[in-house]
Amino acid sequence: MKVLKRDFLPSDLEPLLKQAGVDGCVAVQANQSEMETTFLLAQAKQHNFIKKVVGWVDLSSENIEDRLNVWSHESKLAGFRQILQGEPPEKMHDTTFRKGIAALASRGFTYDLLIYPQHLDEAYALAKAFPNQPFVVDHLAKPGIKVHAMEPWKKKMKALAELPHVYCKLSGMVTEADHTHWKENDFTPYLDVVLEAFGPGRLMFGSDWPVCLLAADYSKTMHVVHNYIGKLSSPEQQLIMGGTACRFYNI
Numbered sequence: 001m002k003v004l005k006r007d008f009l010p011s012d013l014e015p016l017l018k019q020a021g022v023d024g025c026v027a028v029q030a031n032q033s034e035m036e037t038t039f040l041l042a043q044a045k046q047h048n049f050i051k052k053v054v055g056w057v058d059l060s061s062e063n064i065e066d067r068l069n070v071w072s073h074e075s076k077l078a079g080f081r082q083i084l085q086g087e088p089p090e091k092m093h094d095t096t097f098r099k100g101i102a103a104l105a106s107r108g109f110t111y112d113l114l115i116y117p118q119h120l121d122e123a124y125a126l127a128k129a130f131p132n133q134p135f136v137v138d139h140l141a142k143p144g145i146k147v148h149a150m151e152p153w154k155k156k157m158k159a160l161a162e163l164p165h166v167y168c169k170l171s172g173m174v175t176e177a178d179h180t181h182w183k184e185n186d187f188t189p190y191l192d193v194v195l196e197a198f199g200p201g202r203l204m205f206g207s208d209w210p211v212c213l214l215a216a217d218y219s220k221t222m223h224v225v226h227n228y229i230g231k232l233s234s235p236e237q238q239l240i241m242g243g244t245a246c247r248f249y250n251i
Contacts, residue, residue, distance in 0.1 A: 008210040010047040016209070016218040017049060024051040024242075025207075026249055028112065028138075029081055032056050034067075037077070044076045052078035052249045054112050059100025072107045078249040079110030079134075084119060085142070092122040101126065105133040110249060112169075114138045120156035127163050134165055134248060139172025139208065143190050146178050154193050161197035167248055168198045170225045170240065171206025174215035182215060184224055191228050200229075200236040204245040 017025060027040045027050050037055030044050040057067050057080050071077055084091060091097060104111055113123050113135055120141055127135050137160065143153040160166055173187050194203060205225045212221045229237050245251065 003213045004210060010043050010050065013209065013218075014047070014049060020219060020222050022222075022242075024049050024251070026050075026052045026054060026078065026245065026251075028054040029056040032083060034058075037071070041074055041076055050076075051251045052076055054079050054081050054110070054249075056080060056082065057100075059103075060094065060096040061100070062096075064100045065103055068103050068107055068109070071109075077109075078251075079104065079112065081112035081114055081138070084113065084115050089119045089122040092119070092126040098126070098129070101130055101133060105130065108250065110134045110136065112136050112138050113141075116142050117144070117153040117156065120153070120160060124156065124160050124163070127160065127166050131163070131165060134167070135163075136167040136169055136204070136248060138169050138206070139176070140168060140170065140190055140194055142172060142176050145173060145176040145182075145186055145190060148186075148189075150189060150193075157193060158197045161194070161202070164202075166198075167202040167204065167244065168194050169204050169206040170194070171208040172211070173224060174212055174221055175208065177215065179215040184227060187224055188228065191225075200232060200239040201244060203240050204248065205241050206245075 027044060029036050029040065034057060037053070037057065040053045040055060044053050053076055055077055057071065058064070059082060061067060101111065111133060115123055115137070141153065141157060143149065170191065173190070174182060177186050207218055207221050209218050212218065225240070229240050
């Protein structure tokens with residue numbers, strides 16, 4: 001974890017993006033505070049390559065409508081995320097939490113689902129209850145890549161993909177594998193599942209930088225996805241490497 005024990009700022013990321021031929025990114029919250037949202041938006045205003053921000057707001061707050069009205073004036077704020085992987089799955093059934101989710105769509109906000117496989121049943125129920133709310137599953141819901149576990153993750157991800165307003169982010173895979181001995185073919189079975197289930201139009205590349213540094217640098221993380229999708233048509237590759245994210249996050 002020592003590699004992450006420092007500040008990572010846009011000045012660190014910009015040369016990596018240029019080297020990889022990436023012309024923009026979406027900054028996603030890591031701290032559960034509105035201060036984090038404010039900080040990320042400030043960075044996005046200063047650095048044009050940060051196209052959008054996924055921030056944090058307390059969706060269970062009694063004054064959630066007022067808070068969302070305030071945030072609605074921020075043009076670079078695409079949506080929100082809560083670290084649901086640290087919550088019991090039942091959190092997604094909570095009435096106050098769902099009230100917050102219900103308030104997002106009318107304001108054009110997206111919602112990132114940061115979850116583990118044990119949250120997938122509740123994530124499905126949540127997404128099904130809000131058919132007009134765009135959702136994206138971060139990090140393929142963190143399957144057990146290190147131990148080559150496929151089920152019940154596979155079955156539940158395929159069910160979730162049947163909901164047309166749910167997308168999936170091809171990110172966070174290297175940190176779910178053996179950090180020092182992973183191989184690209186470790187990820188192929190999982191990528192096969194989500195490609196078949198979601199299709200290129202609902203898949204988007206994500207670097208998970210700087211967390212990916214626990215297992216790989218930006219370039220190697222990107223190559224995992226880039227090499228896998230080489231078998232697809234050029235338009236399909238363009239969707240996964242940017243087009244889907246642009247549409248989902250309204251870039």
